[in-house]
Amino acid sequence: MNALSFHDVTRTLGGRRVLDGASGAAEQGTVIGLLGRNGEGQTTWFKVLRDLLAADSGTVEVLGLRPDGSGRIRQATGYIPERPTFHSFMSVAEVLALRASLFHKWDSSRAAALCERLGLDPATRLEGASKGTLGKLAWVCAAAHDPALFLLDEPTSGLDALVREEVLSGLVNELGEAGKTVLVTSHRMDELAGLLDEVWVMAGGRIVAVHALDGLRADACVIGGRLRSADAPPAVPGAIPLGGEGLVRSWAVLDRATRERLLGCGALESPSVEPLPLDRAFSHLLCLKGGELR
């Protein structure tokens, strides 16, 4: 079953097509890292997924629900915004009480347990609270109503190492329960690498690439070698040229098919294949744009 599926979603804001035919589907239980540079449409896309902004066209289905402006989707999803904001005149306990009154499936004992785990004192006032406190509270708020889908926008940004550790542990703990689907963006994707099942790349308002993490781990590599002829560099789609001088060139390759095509095209003399660490694979993915290389 798909926890999330969307097809050909477009949305124009202020005359700019922020979402431009985005399509994709996430099977229930998968952990997806969303890669994308700033301004490629993630924020708008998250709004559409949370039913805060209607798509101009296309279909969206989240946990079997169509966005209808009613907030049913927000009931069923857990969300951490990039900059967690709360009513500054409240205390942690009051924030939790408000949410308890608005989320049908809110579990107060679960919220209390999460606070306990993260070392978050319910009596803390939020006026001038530290980023750490806000981050922890955001996590409690996202998880206490037992959502089947998490939408996490930079869940660890701005948090110190200790809090980051706690939040990640919390996420791992959630994943221990069957069927939780997670969609997460992060500028520190490396620290999430142990959790991800897939990475999606968003660029130009579209999902331009989907990679299973196991595949990326196994297949991402740097292929180097000497060109047989200087005027015929191989043109293999998907191979990212890394440069080189003269006849000696190298490419980053992220999937097996491209690797085999590059190795099999016969343009290279004594090619070498070196594995590519994930963090560098992620950086290469970030450079994808509109399905083309940039």
Add this chain to the structure above:
Amino acid sequence: MSIPLIRLELRKNRLAAASAAAAFLVTLPVCRLVSAATGLELKLSLDAALTAWVLLGVPLAAALVGAAAGASAASRDANECEALLPPSPGRRAFSSLAASVLLAAAFAAFVLATGAALGMPPSRFLSPGQKAWGASFWYGLELSPLLAIAALDVLAGAWTLSRLLGHGVAGGLLALAASALTGAAVAVCFGLQIEHHAWGASCLKTAFVLAAAGALAKVGAGVVAARGAERRTGAHGLAAVLALLLLPAAAIWGRAWTELRMLDARATPLEAEAVYRYQSFDGRYPRGSRALAAAGEGALLRTVRGGVLVADAAGVRALVPEQNSGLSELLLEPFKVWVHGSWRDEKGVLWIERYVSPNTELWRAEGPKAESRRMTDGGSISMIGGVPLKHRYPDAKRLLLAPVDEYFVRGDGAAWFEGYKTFLTRRRREAPAGLVACGGTCLEAGGRRWKLPGAALDPDPVYPDEAGGRRAYLVPVRTAKGEQVALCRADGTTAIAWPLHGSTYQGLPDGTLFSFGPGSTLWAVGPGGEVGEPLSYARLSLELAKPRSSRPAVMRRAEGKAWLVWGGKLTVLDAEGRTVLSRPLPDGIEETVPLKDGFVFTTRRSAWFSDWTGKLRRVENPR
């Protein structure tokens, strides 16, 4: 809307309401200081301050909380943090609006409750017809719906504009300006007595503003969340809302302006006076006007749900017009139906003029055939000289009149005639108007002539009263003893009824006519035309120590005694002015009407009948 959200909004905006309440509380000690410094009576300064707080402070506080809630609904922080919650942006916006309405209502309740605690009940401010201000012009006017509409209007405007602008001060001030513009137009319309025109338009404006607020709420976070991108949408929205706010005000002003330009025509002394006299109910008649007014009195009317409660010499009963039905009628009735006036014409037919939005209805409540007619041409009806006349101003210079009976039969094809003087000339030819003749020393009516005991003071025609079932004329004259009122009896004899003191006299159901004289005296002419000795109520005046009205309401004058309602009591005085009976009556008496075997009075909520021994029974409202 949802309860947790409303509670959240109440909490977010309580500071605005609390500061309004604090400002209000501060004025109370200030009143004390002012009265200490100026020697003004404390009660008076408190009264003035509270009146200002109720009539101006409540709408201002509504603007304040509306603006605060609107600005906070537009604030980035609130949006970012509340967008995570399940309720839709629309529900959040409605909750914010609802919370500010609740806060404004709480503030109003707080001010009124404080007033009540200081001995000034809400009706003192909201029902000026209770003579708190002594202005008959406001007779029967109920301010609470007006105030509620005004407060709601300015609140919704402030909320919408603050939400659109993302700035509470600017939004609040703009909304106040827009509402003040409408309010001023409405006030002018009230002054011109064309408030029914203003009423619809100002309600329309409030409806517009609420609709704009609703539409904005429905549009949701869009405007605010992507502020940069959607700035143009915001500007369009702002222009639309401002247009909605200003158009109805412009319509009202246009109407008022048309009416204002006709003012010089309306102020033509004779005609304006003729119309004006019959719109006033209390004792502020010009000298000699009583004769004209006589036939118009003796019925007490209250609008009640679905109809009119009438109390007059014939008893108390409910008159329920047939066309009142349906839910909308029931709900809107307090807003769109009210009674302008009632008259009993010389044939004894009771006429009720009602305004049923958007038309005036003349309703022949009793008589041969009860019926009503809508008047859609904007004219109105006044009782002139015992005859209900339809009148209208076709242009700035002319007044057209038509007998209502003819108007009924022929509609707009009625025999309109122009001007009040024409009417008087016509009336002169008919009985029973009395005309002063012989150079002011005699009165002629119906072929009969009376020699007056002095020179008549006014050349105006004199209309008769029924004294003892027979026509009698009361003519102000100047004699050797000064200005007095002469009684011309049906049998041709004349006598001095009483000294001319003030201008009015009144009739009682048994045919007695009475007037107040100098030195707290009550004069009367009995049903048979017999002139009696004056009765002094000076002692009672001392006993009651400053009753609210300066004169008692006379219910009966017979057997040498007088039945008076004064200072919340029924008192019976004997010929020497001694109290022989005293009975307390329910609080807050508004109007009293003498009947044959007792009298009827109304309080704010109900009507009562009392017999001559002071035994009370409540008169049930119809339906």
Add this chain to the structure above:
Amino acid sequence: MIRIDPLSPTPLNEQIKSGLRGLIARGALKPGEPAPTIRPLAEALKVNPNTVARAIRELVLEGVLETKRGEGTVVAAGAPRKASDGLAGVRDGLREALSQARRGGLDWDDITMLVRRAEREDL
């Protein structure tokens, strides 16, 4: 106890498996003792619990761990030998390969490159 490198090309479950094997071979975990439970291990390593579960499942299949009724997963009786067998075999093989490489005049960089390439081709 165990260290893994989430960015390494080696699959995570393999890394977890070798980590656990190492613990057993060094004697840090003795036969009959309960194996690490999935969730705490996943939280400590910051990996998906499913991955840990898969590693443990495979170790059970290999006979390094065993599932006992009422006790959960424990270290199997013959585990230390099996674990170090694997390790010893690898150690011997590597030693031989290294000496061969030195004889061939390869420097350390060449050797690591060869190891990586071998790993690539192995998969």
